[in-house]
Amino acid sequence: MYVCLCNGVTESAIRNAVDEGVRTYRELSFKTGCGTTCGSCVPVARALLQECLSET
Numbered sequence: 861m862y863v864c865l866c867n868g869v870t871e872s873a874i875r876n877a878v879d880e881g882v883r884t885y886r887e888l889s890f891k892t893g894c895g896t897t898c899g900s901c902v903p904v905a906r907a908l909l910q911e912c913l914s915e916t
């Protein structure tokens with residue numbers, strides 16, 4: 861499922877980024893491009909990031 865349509869970032873890409881060491885939204889954005897265009901995905905991406913971090 862796409863989280864960020866602008867940049868083609870999927871939920872699994874965000875999970876993989878966390879598996880590879882991403883711990884903050886800034887790092888996630890830098891690594892995947894998520895949220896860097898229109899910004900409408902930021903709340904969902906942040907929530908998913910927190911969910912992934914709570915599972916680690």
Ligand code: FES
Nearest residue numbers: 864866897898899
């Ligand atoms: Fe993510 Fe637009 S949907 S920046």
